[in-house]
Amino acid sequence: MSQVAIMVFREALEVVVVAALLLAATRGVPGRWLWAALGAGAGILGASVIAFFAEQLADAMAGSSQDVFQAVILLATVVLVAWTIAWMRGHGREIAAQARDTGRRIAAGTAPRYLMATAIAVSILRDGTELAVFLVGAGMANQQSLGSVLAGFAIGLAGGAVVGILLYRGVMAASLGRVFNAVAALLAFLGAGLAAQAIGILCTAGWLPSGLDPVWDTEDVLSQASDLGRFLHTLLGYISQPSAAQLLTYGVTLAFVLWLGFRRLPPPAAASR
Amino acid sequence: MGLLAVAGCSTLLVDVIPTARADDTPFEVRITIRDHRFEPATIEVPPDRPLKLIVTNADPTPEEFESIGLKIERVIPGGKTAEFTVKPLRPNRNYKFFGEFHPETAQGQLVVKTEAAGK
DSSP states (O other), X not given: OXXXXXXXXXXXXXXXXXXXXXXXHTTTOTTHHHHHHHHHHHHHHHHHHHHHTHXXXXXXXXXXXXXXXXXXXXXXXXXXXXXXXXXXXXXXXXHHHHHHSTTOOOGGGSHHHHHHHHHHHHHHHHHHHXXXXXXXXXXXXXXXXXXXXXXXXXXXXXXXXXXXXXXXXXXXXXXXXXXXHHHHHHXXXXXXXXXXXXXXXXXXXXXXXXXXXXXXXXXTTSOTTSHHXXXXXXXXXXXXXXXXXXXXXXXXXXXXXXXHHHOOOOOOOTTOO | OHHHHHXXXXXXXXXXXXXXXXXXXXXXXXXXXETTEEESSEEXXXXXXXXXXXXXXXXXXXXXXXXXXXXXEEEEOTTOEEEEEEOOOOTTOEEEEEETTSTTTOEEEEEEOTTOOOO
């Protein structure tokens, strides 16, 4: 059971961090919880379907096409996160004004919920597929009863949810006006980490030059496979053996998303409507 | 003079692009997962040559083949084989890999030797 709980917790953690930060970033957008739930549902459905066909897919994508698929999924998440931030930065003011006046809900706040929902779905698709395959394996192995697999699943998921709630509440507890800034900064690091991971996959498979690899090696100090290493990898993009190409990608993505989140906006057109 | 320049240029190119100098046919490495262990668990590979890792999961249960150093992570269903293309590795380094679903037993490493006996 414990192995199942650990695996579920690890995979859930990544999804939960993405979801918690995006929900915090889209504060005030109407219907964001519903759309987050729809995104989660779509992701779980997609992951289950992929896991069901895992054997056929393994045959079809025995070579490096699976690496490309992984990299594309990662980069898609980065784009969705960056887009959400850019949108919230541009329209945050209107949305905040509407949130105070709950009677008025206009279309201005609907775009980011689709982005957020898609980002959550894609994130679950990536980590959930792995988890679903693992769980089916654990159930098959016969060493564990269905009950203990389910119990481990529940414990792991609950652990992930607790971290997500703490992260969400912690970010939201930051002074009200600064919530978006804090979340945008965290999402910039998260996005940079995802982009660097994608580039790492493409470099290993020989699609892109990696430059010096690794530039440093802190695997013995803080292993990327350890729980703390994983958490930092998810949240900030910690890589224990980064290549030059990964560092470059990390820096460029970080700078770009930070710019999207903190760029100076043209002064508001005197009280539109 | 022109010829010399061309010769100089091509030498420069060859120097700059390591793959042009090294043997770029992939070095095949076969690994089998059995009873949640890698066979063989330690493999010597040559440097400056791309690798082709052919990992067969002989267990009935799925395994995730993962390596931090190689930046690889892929689920291999029971009884299936996965292939990984890996760019040339740096000499005198070890690249560890593990099975994420059974990390207590599934541990292995590629050892890049300066003068590994080629096949």
